[in-house]
Amino acid sequence: xxxxxxxxxxxxxxxxxxxxxxxxxxxxxxxxxxxxxxxxxxxxxxxxxxxxxxxxxxxxxxxxxxxxxxxxxxxxxxxxxxxxxxxxxxxxxxxxxxxxxxxxxxxxxxxxxxxxxxxxxxxxxxxxxxxxxxxxxxxxxxxxxxxxxxxxxxxxxxxxxxxxxxxxxxxxxxxxxxxxxxxxxxxxxxxxxxxxxxxxxxxxxxxxxxxxxxxxxxxxxxxxxxxxxxxxxxxxxx
Amino acid sequence: xxxxxxxxxxxxxxxxxxxxxxxxxxxxxxxxxxxxxxxxxxxxxxxxxxxxxxxxxxxxxxxxxxxxxxxxxxxxxxxxxxxxxxxxxxxxxxxxxxxxxxxxxxxxxx
Numbered sequence: 110x111x112x113x114x115x116x117x118x119x120x121x122x123x124x125x126x127x128x129x130x131x132x133x134x135x136x137x138x139x140x141x142x143x144x145x146x147x148x149x150x151x152x153x154x155x156x157x158x159x160x161x162x163x164x165x166x167x168x169x170x171x172x173x174x175x176x177x178x179x180x181x182x183x184x185x186x187x188x189x190x191x192x193x194x195x196x197x198x199x200x201x202x203x204x205x206x207x208x209x210x211x212x213x214x215x216x217x218x219x220x221x222x223x224x225x226x227x228x229x230x231x232x233x234x235x236x237x238x239x240x241x242x243x244x245x246x247x248x249x250x251x252x253x254x255x256x257x258x259x260x261x262x263x264x265x266x267x268x269x270x271x272x273x274x275x276x277x278x279x280x281x282x283x284x285x286x287x288x289x290x291x292x293x294x295x296x297x298x299x300x301x302x303x304x305x306x307x308x309x310x311x312x313x314x315x316x317x318x319x320x321x322x323x324x325x326x327x328x329x330x331x332x333x334x335x336x337x338x339x340x341x342x343x344x345x346x347x
Numbered sequence: 348x349x350x351x352x353x354x355x356x357x358x359x360x361x362x363x364x365x366x367x368x369x370x371x372x373x374x375x376x377x378x379x380x381x382x383x384x385x386x387x388x389x390x391x392x393x394x395x396x397x398x399x400x401x402x403x404x405x406x407x408x409x410x411x412x413x414x415x416x417x418x419x420x421x422x423x424x425x426x427x428x429x430x431x432x433x434x435x436x437x438x439x440x441x442x443x444x445x446x447x448x449x450x451x452x453x454x455x456x457x
Binding site for chain 1: 353355356357359360361362363364365366367368369370371372374375376378379380383385386387388389390391392393394395396397398399400401402403404405406408409410411414419422423426427430431435437438440441444445446448449452453
């Protein structure tokens, strides 16, 4: 268990922690994307490059669906952008945790390339408990394995499209929400628990009202409500 | 209008996605990890992701949309139950949840 001997050990610990469920979840999701990409008319190189460059399942799905119907580049830009808005609060919640240990802040522009729900939850679970100089290396190790699994999964999904039985694909795709539901159920910090509960309850309802902006509204409304409630509880105890 | 070139689409998708990540880096330098703003933005991130996962389970698109809601919720209940019963065992919970949805789908198909 952490802390590790030095940043190098933290990097390898990140690698090892990602092997197993986190890598399997990415693999499963990207196998799903790989076969969708093939059905959408992507070439293999484009499917794999999309995973590397966009690195977000909702964004990639939006891109594949629009590409298949011959949408314009502008329409794809808007759809991918809206689907990926969540990276703003995610980056804002993660990077300050790294800051003291990152010598050249320019590296952050590289680090965010590897940001995904998977690497974010992996980092948020461990990094706050590590010495500052071990945090970014841990995240980098964790992300290396996830990205590797994502690229391999995309290629495998592309090649295996139509070959895998439906139930197998179903299981692979369901890995993602089940895994994250449990990871989030394991969050102990009170403000986090409140935000997760509020988001889970209003998320689907708001989505029905606005499929495009539902997530953003959910984040801001449920997040703010959780924040205010947590502050109020804090004051009452004090 | 001619079809956009695949590489051009890729560059556009990358830029549209990097926008938020890059903006996050630019703004994050002004946020203290111990301040109220950081706590608020963490709450927003958690709420947003919980909303996303709940949406995928309750209102999925694609392959999962073909399964009944009760099956998906049942699988989540089994996963959560075993997860907490066996000292927060993530592997056991996840595998059980996936096994449940696959089993229910096979039973309904037969």
